[in-house]
Amino acid sequence: MTTPLPRSFAQALGGFASGADTPRDFLERCIEEIEARDPEVKAFTAISLEAARAAADASTVRWHEGNPLSAIDGMPVGIKDVIETSDMPTQMGSELFEGWSPGYDSASVHALREAGAIIVGKTVTTEFAATRPGPTCNPHDLTRTPGGSSSGSAAAVGSGMLSGALGTQVVGSIIRPSSYCGAYGYKPSLGGINRGGSHDYMSQSCQGVLAATLEDTWQIAIEIVQRAGGDPGQTGLIGPAVLPDAKMPETLAFLETPGWEAATSHAREAMERALASLRKAGIKILTRKDSAAVAEVEEILGETLPLTRKINAWESRWPLNTYVDRDVTKLSKGMVDRLHEAEAMTVDSYRENIARRAAIRAIYARLGQQVDACVTLSAPDVAPVGLESTGNPVFAVPASLLGVPALSLPLARIGALPLGIQAIGFLDADADLFATAGSLIEAIGSIQLG
């Protein structure tokens, strides 16, 4: 088994029940870590200590009385700063929204509060969850990017400042920073977690979870969905009230994805070791070399990044056009360029793009008849040096375009730096993916290289 990150919340519940520990004490340990690390990591845009302490005290009373609101009652969490909160501004990594607040909570934040979770702070996002980085550094090496766009959420969880955090992904914004920062990262099936009150409007946008353990990850997601559902009209995440039992898969597909070409030798070696462990555990691994179905999927995955970029550009036309009207000087050049790209497109070309996406999704879905899940890397390498880019999303984008669930499992390290192994599932079978992931964690253990 891998060593759990310091702030596993599920593992603290026994102490809360026995009285040996309390949510308030748990929060204070998080605050200690935040005070020690955040001045250099810069994961937060806002922290609400007074409200957090009051909420933790209320949670402590509930646990003492044996009436916690849920299995995440008292969990300290962070909220990516594109998701609205009533008590802290929502600034979206943009000067245009400096100090801005809508005055209310998003659906997910409200659900977290209902479940007793402690909203500690807002976490840094790239500008509008797109490209321009915020100030956050990688907690494992401050000269490196934490990844993006859920930069602060990944850094806060990966460093043990928090047990969990909300993120969003439309290209690689949960899986990539989770990989770089050593957090568990979960991008659900499309519509799995209600996006109401989150500024992520695109058709591939998902709200997801970054957390210290697989158990914490599931618990945050399921507690939200029980209270807020998925996106309107969608079934939302379906599964048991606690983490599904680990279930050994019979067959997995190893997907190189277009990322394999970009992967470093260390990263490839980490993946090869993971595959060797899985084979040793008796799991059959299909690859492009021995399976026509896998080869067909590999073929179409080459389209996922350029197609995603075209779809996202059109879907960003609004609100970027109204942001530009408001004050173009407060937008990055990248955002303005994206708008110009979008304005050169037509709705007809967009229709062709989403039709192609639907065809790609259908091809991938057929693979589900042959394998329990797919595995690949979460990123082509550990976090790169430099804060000017949030890294390469190439391994994360397939699940985004496909609309299927993905988990980044922090099982590998190259030197002191984490690298995620990614498990990708099938539409609306998120609970099955968690069950498979439980077995992968057991079978792979921890991989140390370099």
Added chain:
Amino acid sequence: MTTPLPRSFAQALGGFASGADTPRDFLERCIEEIEARDPEVKAFTAISLEAARAAADASTVRWHEGNPLSAIDGMPVGIKDVIETSDMPTQMGSELFEGWSPGYDSASVHALREAGAIIVGKTVTTEFAATRPGPTCNPHDLTRTPGGSSSGSAAAVGSGMLSGALGTQVVGSIIRPSSYCGAYGYKPSLGGINRGGSHDYMSQSCQGVLAATLEDTWQIAIEIVQRAGGDPGQTGLIGPAVLPDAKMPETLAFLETPGWEAATSHAREAMERALASLRKAGIKILTRKDSAAVAEVEEILGETLPLTRKINAWESRWPLNTYVDRDVTKLSKGMVDRLHEAEAMTVDSYRENIARRAAIRAIYARLGQQVDACVTLSAPDVAPVGLESTGNPVFAVPASLLGVPALSLPLARIGALPLGIQAIGFLDADADLFATAGSLIEAIGSIQLG
């Protein structure tokens, strides 16, 4: 042919091109009507005359130079006050949002501006586009409701204060007020017009158009969609750049819907006359008595109102819960009751409801193999007396639950009061419905009763 409403914009284009009329003059005629009528009709929450005049002058120059931006360049329009505008507050019929502005335009409003339309003002909505009425009166009889929730949009268009307006519908909020106020009303297929920046989050929510003529209705919708698309991930309204040519249908279904029981004898007579005209024009009309497919659809339509209410209640859990947290005293009792109803529901019961909805939609879709469109009333009667209720949505809710396009055609009058004949189409075949509606208008003409 029915007499067009006074503010038909399409019919003014010839004058703009020849120089006999200008968009600024057209706007001034609207303003004259607004100044004469709105003090008593109360259709607007905000009017931006200075900006409207400046925009109309710019449009006048473009027409003069022979370079209009679109066929709605210069059209004076109103925006339902749940849809965001950069230059006027968005108050959603709620004290909670008094004076509130997000600082930017919705996707549709931005598209209208790109097309040269003149955003004259914000129009009254019921509280959060739900039940509690605003102050608007029916322009044809001030003692009567204009219908809701797109109350101000319908009253402004029906009285000739504007050529067109945006509305939204999740139950009956476009079709019903269009019927009561004598406007054309169009609720598109699900996702047909981009809802970005509109506070209508529910899975049946649609943004739609109310206008003076069928031609204006189509033009507003298609100009928006060419610039902003449909909802992200949807194809959006597909069709020609100008109103599709009228096309005589071979077969229509007359649907009584659960509304027939509630319809007054005058309203029934209006429908019977319309059906007689259609038969006389050579169209075959199927009814529940002579078609098993129609009978099956009639059977399931009985479920549409209660099922819609259950789905909407769950989907209103957020944001109502965060509104209540903010200030419960600023919400109506009806809104708070709806939240309590929603909080007693589970996500599992919601899943059952949307599964049932999907089954109902599939049954309706099969009827599309036998008929070109369906016809029925838009409301069980003319606008009822009193402003405390916006009337019965029973005839409008089927298309809302089915997710299919619907048009209210202002073809009947009982005394001086309008009543709509409704045409209902099939998913994403909105252009076909407009083509059929063109023929229905010709065949039915105007019906005067009482």
